[in-house]
Amino acid sequence: MLTLDLLRVKRKESQIKPKYLTEAWPAEYVLSAYRPGVKLGEARAKIDDAPAEPKLVRGLAHIAERLVKLEEVDKKRLLKIRLEVFREAARRHPVLTDDARRAVIKAVAERLKISEGEVEEALAKAHEDELVIVEPPNTSAEELVSMYNTALIQTLLFRSQYMTSYVKASGAQMKALIRALKGLGLMYTAEPEGGGIKLNIDGPASILKQTERYGTRLAKLVPYIIGAGDWRIEAKIRLYEKTYLFAESKSTAPRLSTRDIVEAEFDSSIEQEFYRQVSRVCKIEREPEALVVGGRVYIPDFKIGDLYVEVVGFWTPDYLRRKFEKLAAAKVPLLVLVDEKLALASWRELPHYVALFSGRPRLSDVYKYIKPYCSK
Amino acid sequence: MDLNFIALINVLELLWDRGTVVVSGQPPPQLKQLSFLKFDTRIGKYRALAMYYPRLKAVLDAVGVEYVDLVLSPQCRLEAVKRPQLRPYQLEAVERWMRTKRGVVVMPTGAGKTYVAVEAMARLNEPTLVVVPTIELVEQWRQRLSEYFPGRVGAWYGEEKKEGCATVTTYDSAYISIEVLGNRYPFIVFDEVHHLPSEAYRQIAELSPAPHRLGLTATPERSDDLHLLLPDLVGPVVYRMAVSEAAGKYLAEFEVEAVKVGLSEEEMKRYKELEEVYKSYIKSRGLRFKSPSDFQKLIVLAGRSDEARRALEAWHEMRRMLFETKSKVDVVADILARHPQGKVLIFTEYTSLARAVSRRYLIPEVTYDTPPQERELVFEMFRRGEVKAVVTGKVLDEGVDVPDVDVVVILGGTSSNRQFIQRMGRALRLKPHKAKIYEVITARTREVDISRRRRRGL
Numbered sequence: 001m002l003t004l005d006l007l008r009v010k011r012k013e014s015q016i017k018p019k020y021l022t023e024a025w026p027a028e029y030v031l032s033a034y035r036p037g038v039k040l041g042e043a044r045a046k047i048d049d050a051p052a053e054p055k056l057v058r059g060l061a062h063i064a065e066r067l068v069k070l071e072e073v074d075k076k077r078l079l080k081i082r083l084e085v086f087r088e089a090a091r092r093h094p095v096l097t098d099d100a101r102r103a104v105i106k107a108v109a110e111r112l113k114i115s116e117g118e119v120e121e122a123l124a125k126a127h128e129d130e131l132v133i134v135e136p137p138n139t140s141a142e143e144l145v146s147m148y149n150t151a152l153i154q155t156l157l158f159r160s161q162y163m164t165s166y167v168k169a170s171g172a173q174m175k176a177l178i179r180a181l182k183g184l185g186l187m188y189t190a191e192p193e194g195g196g197i198k199l200n201i202d203g204p205a206s207i208l209k210q211t212e213r214y215g216t217r218l219a220k221l222v223p224y225i226i227g228a229g230d231w232r233i234e235a236k237i238r239l240y241e242k243t244y245l246f247a248e249s250k251s252t253a254p255r256l257s258t259r260d261i262v263e264a265e266f267d268s269s270i271e272q273e274f275y276r277q278v279s280r281v282c283k284i285e286r287e288p289e290a291l292v293v294g295g296r297v298y299i300p301d302f303k304i305g306d307l308y309v310e311v312v313g314f315w316t317p318d319y320l321r322r323k324f325e326k327l328a329a330a331k332v333p334l335l336v337l338v339d340e341k342l343a344l345a346s347w348r349e350l351p352h353y354v355a356l357f358s359g360r361p362r363l364s365d366v367y368k369y370i371k372p373y374c375s376k
Numbered sequence: 377m378d379l380n381f382i383a384l385i386n387v388l389e390l391l392w393d394r395g396t397v398v399v400s401g402q403p404p405p406q407l408k409q410l411s412f413l414k415f416d417t418r419i420g421k422y423r424a425l426a427m428y429y430p431r432l433k434a435v436l437d438a439v440g441v442e443y444v445d446l447v448l449s450p451q452c453r454l455e456a457v458k459r460p461q462l463r464p465y466q467l468e469a470v471e472r473w474m475r476t477k478r479g480v481v482v483m484p485t486g487a488g489k490t491y492v493a494v495e496a497m498a499r500l501n502e503p504t505l506v507v508v509p510t511i512e513l514v515e516q517w518r519q520r521l522s523e524y525f526p527g528r529v530g531a532w533y534g535e536e537k538k539e540g541c542a543t544v545t546t547y548d549s550a551y552i553s554i555e556v557l558g559n560r561y562p563f564i565v566f567d568e569v570h571h572l573p574s575e576a577y578r579q580i581a582e583l584s585p586a587p588h589r590l591g592l593t594a595t596p597e598r599s600d601d602l603h604l605l606l607p608d609l610v611g612p613v614v615y616r617m618a619v620s621e622a623a624g625k626y627l628a629e630f631e632v633e634a635v636k637v638g639l640s641e642e643e644m645k646r647y648k649e650l651e652e653v654y655k656s657y658i659k660s661r662g663l664r665f666k667s668p669s670d671f672q673k674l675i676v677l678a679g680r681s682d683e684a685r686r687a688l689e690a691w692h693e694m695r696r697m698l699f700e701t702k703s704k705v706d707v708v709a710d711i712l713a714r715h716p717q718g719k720v721l722i723f724t725e726y727t728s729l730a731r732a733v734s735r736r737y738l739i740p741e742v743t744y745d746t747p748p749q750e751r752e753l754v755f756e757m758f759r760r761g762e763v764k765a766v767v768t769g770k771v772l773d774e775g776v777d778v779p780d781v782d783v784v785v786i787l788g789g790t791s792s793n794r795q796f797i798q799r800m801g802r803a804l805r806l807k808p809h810k811a812k813i814y815e816v817i818t819a820r821t822r823e824v825d826i827s828r829r830r831r832r833g834l
Contacts, residue, residue, distance in 0.1 A: 086754070101738060205395050
């Protein structure tokens, strides 16, 4: 993501789009500026002199700098030297001439038993600019371009008031998206659309005031969305005191980068084991596409024929009943596997759609339930 | 189904939901008419911004409906181990505020606004969220509050997120975190409250359910007139004291001296070229700039035409020249020589000038670049008198105590009257002698005009 002042956009009536970078040479130029042995400040000066639009190169540089490795300095030691200089200068206050200045540096160097050059260096290295690059940005020009274009989309979304996104993705990808969305304190409603799911995303206060408050959080969802098999986003953007519509999709966007996704998949070994066992006898699908039930996204673990299977951790009979009622209303056949040890309430009789296992689910526990749906 | 459960469904509940209040259950018709309450189809319930929580309760109480209030969840009772010794005007400010427990107190920098807040907190005994503009001020408030509420004070910003019974946070952090923190604090204090009305920060007040609110500032007025929102967000001005009332009695007397420096011949030539580019564009478009918000127009235009962009770039470069000219570094020597004993604080507009002054005269700099630990150590040394001068950018514009500064040097700054008053205020803690303010201005440039504007109404 960039800072808002580095955003570049094209506007046409009420539509807005990022000004994507389509050539590689500005990225090559930027990568060549951040080369090992050069001070960060020198690299930045080269960026300022670039024969291209300043906002563009500064945007690329912003991303490249995150991927660069700078020399490591002993900050504590440098700080100690600096403070010693300031103290010494204060004793001779005011230090006005070059000679007086030199005398301070010399006195400090002698006291700390270091060279005068090291003292000057400590004064200089207070600033990041003075640090030397030891490893170049670990990326290619092509990847930098795609990261830049992704960052432009995210930065534009900083100013968004809500976002609609259509996503066609595996259950695991959908799960990561929904989890990120909830973790960011956002809200959504879902509806099925053309084999995928359409999510209307905003935050609690959105119905009370038009606000860009959730914009930075909506931007953080971008890497989760663009990794999907198919996607489309639409957002209302408030910029330059006007309201615009931004629309982008997999087929219209340039190459983008999902390098910023940090979250991994969440599936546990219990589920893997179950999958392995069942797959020997039936066709079983892992991470089937997510379903929409009553405006919410529902992500089952497996699909065997038309039967959805979910492995549940902690549970109560009431929780199971509510879940089943919802799914039954949506006419979705469901089998829930529960661990008898993890029941949170006492129970006498299990409903017909619940199979019990102990420790980990085995084929023998569930075969009679899945048999009608099983094919190979 | 469980009978208790059914009974619960029909009872009206007020719930906290991330900066909003949700009304669960069947609200009476009087409630549905309230303009600030909206039906949220996403959850099938009514919802309002948290700031309307007290009004919502007032309406329910007036109608006489039973309801369960689950909005506020204070975690503790705030008790002071001692009380501040208040000056008469501070006491009066507290008394006036206590009548409604909402409102803004206006007092000059150095008059001890913090103690007004401490006393209000000690009287209310409620968990309090204190919102301040900078990290330095977080530290300063934390130290000050810890004297009165030892062990009960937390700080919430950046990496450090630790709540106490009184928690100090920045406007930036509060903007993001009010959704999480809001309902634990029935009392919210806004230091330098003139920041609050800006479009983003305003939401801190809107998404907080705190019935009790106190704003502190030396100058509530804003050039964009947004201070007109303060009565809704915090409450009306309940107490006001001008600088002139305090000077000599509670604040030091002061003297402002303008020091003129010149651009080099070469610099002046470049400056005039830039000025030509800028002025001819402004004239050709018939633009007039009366307030900072008018300047936004140029920024908007610059996004559309190359001519406007060049004019804006010329303006920026002129500004940099004014604020960074080498003669400004030179002039610091004269001023330091004139005050060999006094504590001197030097303000610049850009970090690069602060850096140049620091390197040349070997005085510490405190800017946004300076690591927090170094800032603190430098402040400590400055307080103890171990260093005699500090050069800084905009970080110290507001609030931070730098006690006993005798001389303030303004090497570069905006035309903002508030910035000037606040920078000047660094030297105005009561002392036996007069405080001295130097304002360094580049002759024959727009800086002369900038200076005239920032000094109005002193």
